[in-house]
Amino acid sequence: MNKLLTFLALTFALNVSAQSVPTLAEIPLTMSASQSGPLTHAIYLEVETRQADSLVKQLSNYSGITAQQLNKNTVAVALAHQPRFIGAMQRKYAQPSFVIDTDEPATRTFIEGFTKTRTDTDELEAITAYVSEYINEPTYIHGFNLASTVATQRAGDCTEFATLTTALARGLGMPARLTIGTVITAYAESADAFGHAWTEVWYKGKWQIIDAALYGAEGQQFYYLPTGILDNEGPGFAMSLMMASSLFPNRLENVQNLQ
């Protein structure tokens, strides 16, 4: 039963989306009846969750997000599409780890490949575009691959995109961390939401989101609702994934432009 329980927990923790339509990562979303036209820069939504107080605490670490607990299971959230982590830059976000293994030969070769082809474009965009193109087999897997594995296999879902992006940023000397949460994709007349993973990079004195998995993807706006990070980057990283995904919303209601 022990083994089974972990199996189940990881099944949940790793149901996150990349670029096609995932079956199990979708989080039900309902637009407000009063919302007409596309979602714009900032939105309001009500997040139904089993851990409202923990979610409010987690979101308080970000600028661009205002969260207020409405009742035991609901949090009202005002969300800019690019919320910014306001915590300090820790030394560990710049170092190699078991998961973000920038010291492994396969990862080093991948990073060198970027530096050789680097053009004069915006640095964060260049990183995002490079990883997006490098992973040439975007596919879902029931696992979480180390950066060196992704660099070798060139395949994966959003967690692999985020792992490799985090590794590339660190390899270039930029502190970076892998973030887990929900992404809301707004289209012309609708929106949907999925469990997702992306990278936060310490760049020009502040944390910024980059997302290679959704680079160039269809959608007018992407709104990021972070529920945790891969805090443990050692062999026990799965516990961090479980922790972050435990705050995933059950559903998102009343989604509308922020008045």
Next chain:
Amino acid sequence: MKLLKSAALLLLPATISVNANAEYLINLADFPDWFQQSMARETSVEASGKMVIEKLNVDAQVKGKPVLQDSGSTDVWYYTMDIGSDSPVECYAFLEFDGVANSLHAIVEHSLGGAEQINGKALSGRYTLGLDMGMIDATPFLQLDTLYNLGEGGEKVVGVLKGLSAQTNQSLQICVHNEMGYQQAFYNVFASFVQAFTANDQQPELYEATYRMTINGIPVGYSQEKHTIDQDGDIATVLRDAMITPVDQVAVSRSDSQTLEWSRADGSLINAQEYTIENGQLASQFAISHAEDAWQVSGQMQGKEVNASLEYNSWLLSSFGNYTETALLLAGDAPTADYHIWLSDADPTSALPVTFTKIDEMPDANLQFELGPLTLKYLATENGSFEKGSIAQGGAELKLEKVYSKGQPVMP
């Protein structure tokens, strides 16, 4: 009273047979009439033939007239079975394999490649048509049905490839049938094929159980446990998990894992070895044992070596111990019980604290299991056996249900 109830439970029928009618992920009503009619075709397979594989101790009559084809290997046996449809059922037995889920997917891929060759047309589309998990007597199986197109434009053809996979004690059995319909006939042939490999089984297990897993109602896999007592009174436990999860309309992820665990009669772990294969790759392989006054872990994850001495150096709860300690908790006055467990999938380098708590949410749950942020509410019987449980997270709900058991998780 407890003894009487335990005795009564022993008398319950332990075998559940489930027919293979996969949970379709695609609504067949959306398809043209001819397709629906083709999918509804059936036939009765009356013919049978003898199948003998000395190396696997198989000597049985099997439905569908098995004909051994040249497999080119001494560890693979490949049969075709005529069931009276246009295409034969193809069945394989493997002595070396990745697992029920991974190997089934590999054979499906191989068969789709064969369909391309035979038709002289490239695969132009595919969808996961259906998934299921069931039992053939005491043997769990997985089903994966695939709807596919070959060719383009006016040359396009459609096909359905049905696949079933089960692991018996020594080997793996997989059957595929590349034809629409004949679902029950195909299942019957597969069941007969699998039973040929279990006919001579000796089953000395103390306790054996299989749990069916569903996510949002979709059957995605199973977990099987077999607990046996050795001559010293220790318990050998074999755990096998197999899972095929739909990740979008086309792709499925595959995972197989196996654990061999030894524990004492009091439910404490002695040692364990385990491995997991995900999507055709060895994802991890670990062993734990107590040496030099500490728990020592060695193994590898995605090819990277992991060696550690756990900081925690006391009693670890084993899989069999889950049952014994659950029974003790239910029988006693304490509301909770705390333990440490070792779960390599969660963290191979730590002993993880877990808490069992009595709750009253009958008829669905009387216990809660907490591991970090994970909470599983479940129903256990007085002898500690797990009956059913669920975890909800995000938009998904995962349910577990015992579909087979034999014996009792109680030391004689």
